[in-house]
Amino acid sequence: MATNDPKKHSITGNLVANMLTEREDDYTFNVTYMANRTIEDLCKLTAKGKSKFTASELQSAYNDLKEQALTELFTSATVEFGFTNNMLGVDGPFIGPEAKFNPDVNRVIMRCIPRTEYNKDLESVSVIVGQVSEGLPTIITVTDVVTGQVNGKITPGGSLNGTGKRVRIVGEEGKPVGFFFIHTGDETETAVPMTALSRNDPSYFSFIIPQLADGTYYLEVATQAGTNSKTLVKEVRRNRFPYILTVGNGGGSDRPEIK
Template sequence: MATNDPKKHSITGNLVANMLTEREDDYTFNVTYTASRTIKDLCKLAAANKSKFTASELESAYNDLKEQAEIELYNAATVEFGFANNSLGVDGPFIGPEAKFDPKINNVVMHCIPRTEYKTELASIDVIVGQVSEGLPTITKVTDVVTGEVNNHITPGGSLNGEGKRVRIVGEEGKTVGFFFISANDDSETVVPMTALSRNDPSYFSFIIPKLTDGRYYLEIATQAGTNSKTLVKEVRRNRFPYVLTVESTGGDRPEIE
C-alpha cells in the first residue's frame, strides 16, 4: 500500500561523471556530508540532548564496552558492537591437510557486517539528488611503483604514479590544495607534502607516499585547476578516488571499490 508519510531521514548529494567507465551518461552520487563526528563528539551531543549521563560518563562507559568487546572479539567470539556484527577470519591459502598458519601469506582479518536493523533503516532514508558537479578533479588510476599493483596496495616511502583529469595541483595562497590520504577507519587525514610531488601535470601525477600505518585509506585530491590548464577556478574543488588503498606489510587481497 502506497503511503505519503515523509521519510525520517534524508541525505543530499551531487552527481559526478564516472570516469571509470566508457559511458558518457554514467554518474556516481557524492554525498554532501554535514559533519565528521568522533566518539567524544557523540558523547557531548548525547549528553546535551537527552542522556541522563554526562559526556565524560558516556565516554567512560563506551571505553569500557569497547575494551570488553575487543577481549571477546580477539578470543574468537562474534561481537555485536556499533552498527555491525564483528568477527575474525583468516585470509590466504592453506595448502594440504597439514598446512599451518604462515604470516607471509596468511592474515587475521576482521569482518564487519551491518546489523539487520540498520539495513531496514537505510531503506527508509530519502536520497535527494542535486545538480551535476562539473569540472571536479578526477583520479582514474594509481600504480604503486614498488609492487606494480594498480588501485590496490601502496607502499609508504615508495612512489605512487597516478592518472586522471584535472589532477594538476594549483591554488591561490592560503587555499588548502594537494593530495590527502583519509583513513577508512577514523577519517584522520595525512597530507602529502607538495615537496613530495615529482610530477604535477593535468593528466598525470607522481609523489612519494607518506609514512602511513597499516590500514585502509582513501586518496583525495584538492585543487583549483580548471578545464583550461592556465586558469584557476574560484573555489577549491576536492574529490575522492573511489578505490580503497591498503597499507599492509604482508600483502592482501583484490582491490575494493565503494
C-alpha cells in the same frame, strides 16, 4: 499512539561523472557530509539530550564495552558492536593440505557486515540530488609500490602510483593545489610536497608518501586543471578518493576499510 515506523531522515549530495564506465551519462552520487562525529562528540551530544548519564560516564561505558568486544573478537567470536556484526578472517592463499599461515602472503583482517535491523531505516532515508559537479579531478586507483596493495595499506616514504581523470596538478600561484592526506579521526591535513611528485599527468600520478603516523587517511586531490590540458579553471577543484588508506595497523581507528 506509539509507532514502530522509522524516523524520516534525508541526505543531500551532488552527481559526479562515473569514470569507471564509458557512458557519458553515467554518474555517481557523492554525499555532502555535514559533520564528522567522534565517540567523544556522540557522548557529549547524548548527555545534552535525554540521557541520565554524563558524557564522561557514557565515554567510560563505551571504552569498557569496546575493550570487551575486542577481547571476544580476538578469541574467534562474532561480535555485534555498533552498526555492524564483526568477525576476523584471513586473506591470502593456502597452498596444499599442510599449508601454514605465511605473513608474507597472509594477513588477519576484520570483516564488518551491516546489521540487517537497519535496512528498514535506510529505506526510509530520502535522497536529495543537487547539481552535477562537472570536471572534478577524480582518483580511480592507487597502488602502494612497496607492498603492491591497491586501495589499501600505504607505506610512508615509499612511492604511491595512481590513475585518475583530470588529476594533473596545476594552479595559479598561491592557490592550494596538490595531493593531501586527511586523517579520518581529527581531519588533520598533510600536504604532499610538489617536490615529491615524480609523475604529474592528466590520468596518472606518482609521488613519495609523506611520513604519516599510523592511522587511517583519505586522499584528496586539488587542481585547477580543466578538461583541456592547456587551460585552467577559475577556481581550485578538490575531490576525495572514497577508499580509506591505512598506515601501519591503522592506529586503532574505529572505521572499517572499504573493500
